[in-house]
Amino acid sequence: MQIPFIDLKQQYEQNKEEIHQAITSVLESTAFIMGPQVAQLEKSLAEYTGAKHVLACSSGTDALLLALMALDLKPGDEVITSPFSFFATAEVICLLGGTPVFVDIDPVTYNLDTERLQEKITARTKAIIPVSLYGQCADMDEINEIAGKYNIAVIEDAAQSFGAEYKGNKSCNLSTIGCTSFFPSKPLGCYGDGGAIFTNDDQLAQKMRSLLVHGQSARYQHRYIGINGRMDTLQAAILNVKIKYFPDEVLERDRIAKRYTEGLRPAVDSERIVTPVIKSDRTSVYAQYSIRVKDREAFIAYLNSKQIPTAVHYPVPMYRQEALSCLQIDPKEYPVTEQVSREILSIPMSAFLTEDQQDYIIETILSR
Structure with a gap:
């Protein structure tokens, strides 16, 4: 018996005709960067999660990076996170000169152990990044409550949990910023790299929107040092088909x-x-x-x-x-x-x- 670890082929075959039509539409329009399909995807993601602002971006890693950039993470700042996750969660902290601080995981859910969280907070703590591992959200209420005492931002690393619910609310819309990945093997995956950022904060949304296009506030006007973090239109078109199902x-x-x-x-x-x-x-x-x-x-x-x-x-x-x-x-x-x-x-x-x-x-x- 042939058993694939993740059956992407069968998923593709089910929606093959619509996916081909979506790809062809982009090819014929030649709007390969920031085409209308990107805005359409952001609208669908906002409706699905209930988040006020959604920004499609180039990967789940870049989503985390942009979130930390928007919070002005600087060298010497600390970010508390889980030691049991994909390396990108800690990597983005280090890329900006920050220091990852780890909290041991819960023995049942494998998510960050909230009972050990507060002891890791210092005057240098800038943010907390709980990882919603294997598709189940971390204890977000407890994490948000602790973070609120110290005026610390919370970024949910929801790379594996898009579509999950926590007390009736959708993952990605549970904290200051939510970040997810659309890597092909994720529950909702595109056919390359892709990600998204979610927030209800108007100022953070505006800043992250600028940061993902080289820090531009207007064409050739650069307010920040940013990155090239855009999602390409082909990936957005594919996700616009797949999100329906x-x-x-x-x-x-x-x-x-x-x-x-x-x-x-x-x-x-x-x-x-x-x-x-x-x-x-x-x-x-x-x-x-x-x-x-x-x-x-x-x-x-x-x-x-x-x-x-x-x-x-x-x-x-x-x-x-x-x-x-x-x-x-x-x-x-x-x-x-x-x-x-x-x-x-x-x-x-x-x-x-x-x-x-x-x-x-x-x-x-x-x-x-």
């Missing part, structure tokens, strides 16, 4: 994830694996369906021998990356991150995973 895909991802969780329950009860836990006041879009096992390498080899692909997100915590060795962080300060990074792995997940494929994966895991 996205709500249905979110429901299907949830159904498939719950089916995984129920089917794998015997392995959980026998303590052979740990499956995802979603808090009752929120939903997940399951950017990955990630489980934990004690003998990960042997487990992966077993699944691969049965033609079941796997991936590990993320095997090396931020503070163990060579690029951040200058921080001289003791891994013993992060026991939960250390354990989860040794045990975590992801199994096939997409809205197009068939029941036969899923049954085979479940039966294979239970048979080990």
Whole structure:
């Protein structure tokens, strides 16, 4: 049985005709940069999330970078974030001369542990970037409340959670600024790099709009030092097609994830694996369906021998990356991150995973 880790091909085939029409429209218009499809996408994203301002941009990484630039992050400033995520979250802090400060993760959700957040705040703390990992939002109310005490901005790294809900509100519209990614493998993905920034703050929106076009306030008038952070029109056109079907895909991802969780329950009860836990006041879009096992390498080899692909997100915590060795962080300060990074792995997940494929994966895991 052939099982793709993420079935982008089937998704493409379902919407192939509309996607081709959208691409052709851009090619025929030759409006390759800042074409009307970009503004159309921003409008759709605003309607979906409820955010007042949405700015389409070149990637999820650039979304985070632009957010920090808008907050005037300077060398010596500190930004608190999770050590268990993709490197871009810490990378953008360092690119601007800031210092990433890590908080260990919650052992159940793998998101930033809010009980340990306040102890990391100093006079140099400029922002907090909670990561909504694997598709489930972090504890945003608690984070916002703590940040409010110290007048600190909160940037939700929602690269994996676009479409998720937190207490009835959409991810990306839960804090000062929200940032997401439309990398092809994301729940809502384009066919290259792409991202978006969300805010309800008029001044921040205006500044970020300028920063993503080289800091221009008007043509050839540069108010800030900015970047080339625009989303190209072709990617916007593709997303304009895919977002129409996205709500249905979110429901299907949830159904498939719950089916995984129920089917794998015997392995959980026998303590052979740990499956995802979603808090009752929120939903997940399951950017990955990630489980934990004690003998990960042997487990992966077993699944691969049965033609079941796997991936590990993320095997090396931020503070163990060579690029951040200058921080001289003791891994013993992060026991939960250390354990989860040794045990975590992801199994096939997409809205197009068939029941036969899923049954085979479940039966294979239970048979080990």
